[in-house]
Amino acid sequence: MIKVLINGSLKDRFIVLLGAVILGVAGLWSFINMPMDAIPDLSDVQVIVFTKYPGQAPQVVEDQVTYPLTTAMLAVPKAKVVRGYSFFGLSFVYIIFEDGTDIYWARSRVLEYLNYAGNRLPQGINPALGPDATGVGWVYEYALVDKTGKHDLAQLRSIQDWYLRYPLQTVPGVAEVASVGGYVKQYQIEVDPNALLAYGIPPAKVKQAIQRSNSDVGGRLIEMAETEYMVRGLGYIRSIDDINSIPLTVDAKGTPVRIQDVAHVHIGPELRRGVVELDGEGEVAGGVVIMRFGENAKATIDGVRAKLEELKQGLPEGVEIVPVYDRGDLIERAVATLNEALIQELIIVCAMVALFLLHLRSSLVIVITLPLGILMAFIVMKIQGLNANIMSLGGIAIAIGDMVDGGIVMVENAHKHLAEASERKKSELTQQERWQAIASASKEVGPTLFFSLLIVTVSFIPIFAMQA
Helix, strand or coil: CHHHHHHHHHHCHHHHHHHHHHHHHHHHHHHHHCCECCCCCCCCCEEEEEEECCCCCHHHHHHHHHHHHHHHHCCCCCEEEEEEEEECCEEEEEEEECCCCCHHHHHHHHHHHHHHHHHHCCCCCCCEECCCCCCCCEEEEEEEEECCCCCCHHHHHHHHHHHHHHHHHCCCCEEEEEEEECCCEEEEEEECHHHHHHHCCCHHHHHHHHHHCCCCEEEEEEEECCEEEEEEECCCCCCHHHHHCCEEEECCCCCEEEHHHHEEEEEEECCCCCCCECCCCCECEEEEEEECCCCCHHHHHHHHHHHHHHHHHHCCCCEEEEEEEEHHHHHHHHHHHHHHHHHHHHHHHHHHHHHHHCCHHHHHHHHHHHHHHHHHHHHHHHHHCCCECHHHHHHHHHHHHHHHHHHHHHHHHHHHHHHHHHHHHCCCCCHHHHHHHHHHHHHHHHHHHHHHHHHHHHCCHHHHCCCC
16 A cells, blocks of 8 residues: 555655645644643533632531532533532532533533522522633733832732723633732721610611612603703712711701711721732732633733733833733743754754765755644644644654654665666666656655554554543
């Protein structure tokens, strides 16, 4: 079969050249459009259900939230494993699906079963799905630093939450931008229990009064002089003074009792469970960019970099964005390693062929074969939906050595047959005689080279057959 293939290739050389050009163009297109990442994503197809149950102990969260959700998720189609974790005020349920399950199909099935399980949860508890990402979706992290000291941690966190986070979420491929560090600003109302007792006001009435006073109401229209005026009642809280002036009740003399009479209102930080520090120089605020499942990590990171450069222009004076983790650097170094290995192989082969065969033009066989073989590998990877990462690029770099060996053996044997044919004829060979010698040399070593490379390929089958 190999000899028939060699004869056909030598007979229709134009078709072979045309096929090589088509494969080269298709391989180049596959390489340009192939998702690139530093590490292969070997994580399971999973959906995370996150639920807040503020102020409750882990055992209460387990009994009232985690257990009902876990038992409901056991019936989800193609669900392989369901794991539940309960923390103080938080519940996590991980639903792991069979390999090959479409993640968005899995998320829609989980949402269907959440609707059923919602009736078994405490009132006011609303589970939410985690981002459509995997365990290796953490691709970029940055910190907000103000070395001038003009902005405190609360202000830095507000810049992150309201200025940086939402524009970054518009970058293609970004699933979530998680804010970390700093302080989340709150209006805090510290009630004086003695004052409540003196006026006979229960704490629940304070909460009810604040909720009632923090809303807008809409009326209908009033027509005056052929002009319509919309009637609105503006009542949203905008400052501490607005909270202080909220009425609670009246005393025995008919004087209104307001929030400021029974409580101290001020702005303070939300309770936090951790801190973020940079280089041991103090706390900072920042963000973590999570990539969507199956996206191109390199393109996503490039988009995040460009968006951050654009947003830097609007930052307050003294505030700067410091990249803390950027997987794009590792991706670029992985691709550079492959390029460097390919260039080194080509230089070494050209030098060796020119040194031992004294014929530099023969090295073009290897110079053309190596890039073409790599581009063909990218075509197969594109069809299979694989991305270019350290593992796949490393495998290609290793395979380059075997491809070089085959090319060198073929070139050296062709030189040998051409020399013998020229010696027998005692004169220069014609074009037809040269092709006959090339055909004879190719048939002599072609089957051996094919099966030797096939053995190398077969040795990788146990790796390809690994599961879970």
